[in-house]
Amino acid sequence: MDQNTHLVFETISVGDALEQASRQWGVPVEDLNAEVVGEERSFFGLFGKKLKVQVTPKRSLLLLKSRDFLTDILGHMGLRAAPELQEENSMIVLEGQDASILVGRYGDGLKALEYLLNLALRSPGDEPRVRLDSGGYRERRKQSLERLAEATARKVVERGAPMRLDPMLSWERWVIHTTLKDRTDVETQSVGESPDRKVVVMPKLGAAERQESGRARGRSGRYRYKR
Numbered sequence: 317m318d319q320n321t322h323l324v325f326e327t328i329s330v331g332d333a334l335e336q337a338s339r340q341w342g343v344p345v346e347d348l349n350a351e352v353v354g355e356e357r358s359f360f361g362l363f364g365k366k367l368k369v370q371v372t373p374k375r376s377l378l379l380l381k382s383r384d385f386l387t388d389i390l391g392h393m394g395l396r397a398a399p400e401l402q403e404e405n406s407m408i409v410l411e412g413q414d415a416s417i418l419v420g421r422y423g424d425g426l427k428a429l430e431y432l433l434n435l436a437l438r439s440p441g442d443e444p445r446v447r448l449d450s451g452g453y454r455e456r457r458k459q460s461l462e463r464l465a466e467a468t469a470r471k472v473v474e475r476g477a478p479m480r481l482d483p484m485l486s487w488e489r490w491v492i493h494t495t496l497k498d499r500t501d502v503e504t505q506s507v508g509e510s511p512d513r514k515v516v517v518m519p520k521l522g523a524a525e526r527q528e529s530g531r532a533r534g535r536s537g538r539y540r541y542k543r
Contacts, residue, residue, distance in 0.1 A: 321372065321373060321377050322370050322371060322372045323336075323337050323340065323341075323370070323371045324353070324368060324369070324370050324371075325337070325368070325369050325371065326356075326366055326367070326368050326369075327366070327367055327369060328365075328366065328367065329367065330350045330352065330367070330369055333350055333367075333369035333371055334348055334350050334371060336371075337350075337371035341373070341377060341381075342381060342384075343373065343377070343380045343381060343384065344384075347373060347374050347375065347380050348371050348372070348373055348374065349371070349372050349373075349374055350369050350370070350371050351369065351370050351371075351372075352367050352368070352369055352370075353368050353369070353370045354367070354368030355367055355368070356368070375401060375403050376403055376406070378406075378437060378438060378446060379401050379403055379406065379408065379446065380401075381437050382399070382408055382433055382437055382446045383399045383401055383408065385433060385436065385437060386399040386408065386410070386429075386433065387399060389429075390410075395412075395414040395415075395417060395418070396412050396413040396414045397410050397411065397412035397413070397414045397415040397417075397418065397450075398410070398411055398412050399411075405447070406444045406445065406446055406447055407446075407447045407448075407449060408446060408447070408448055408449070409448075409449045409450065410448065410449070410450040411450075415450045415451060416450060416451050418450055419450050419451065419453050423453055423457060426448050426449075426450060426453060427485060429448060430445075430446070430447065430448040430485075431511065433446055433448070434446055445486070447487065457488070458491055461484075461488055461491040461492060461495070462491060462495045464481070464492070465491070465492045465495035465496050465517075466495065466496075468481065468517045469496055469499060469501070469502045469517060472502050472517050472518065472519055473501050473502065473519065476519055477518075477519070478516050478517060478518035478519070479516070479517050479518075480507075480514055480515075480516050481514050481515045481516075481517070482514060483508070483511060483512045483513060483514045484513070484514060484515065486510075486513075489506050489513065489514075489515050492504060492515045492517075493506075493515070496517065499520075500520065501519065501520055502517055502518065502519060502520055503517075503518055503519075503520045504516065504517050504518075505518070
């Protein structure tokens with residue numbers, strides 16, 4: 317389901333079409349648009365007009381459902397926080413006095429809530445996953461992952477052996493891959509199945525030989541200098 321999702325009803329009024337779509341999709345009427353795309357008179361005009369009405373969501377249907385899903389969860393938890401939609405990147409930002417509580421230690425709370433949300437509402441392969449953020453956590457996490465990627469790459473080069481990182485969400489793995497994609501001495505690969513899928517950082521084929529050759533040239537140069 318996405319922004320182009322639509323339903324078509326043959327009904328007596330636009331309002332009736334909106335109510336039917338609201339029940340079928342499980343979102344409020346105010347989040348829907350309706351357009352009359354056809355009109356047909358009843359037999360001899362005795363029973364008024366029959367309309368063909370197309371109904372579409374004003375925003376991503378998945379995001380609208382996710383907002384309502386989270387509103388219910390937060391209400392049951394008694395937390396003073398509300399979901400705000402950022403449709404351009406399929407993001408929902410949790411705002412409010414208690415929003416930081418949802419992040420949890422090392423972001424585990426936010427990750428668990430995001431996993432539950434997508435498991436409940438998203439059909440695999442339908443559209444991008446809904447992402448959650450609160451208090452700028454994702455940007456801080458991104459910067460931390462970039463530092464981790466560079467530090468891991470240095471260790472892999474020094475040891476000449478691959479290293480496996482801890483399991484990560486798909487967007488976290490993407491940060492690792494993107495950070496190291498232009499390096500000539502290491503390469504990355506995701507292995508395993510979610511939620512235990514992780515990134516392996518490994519020496520790039522031929523990089524160790526090139527590095528050893530460079531060291532040899534350096535040693536040879538130093539010896540000539542000493543002589």
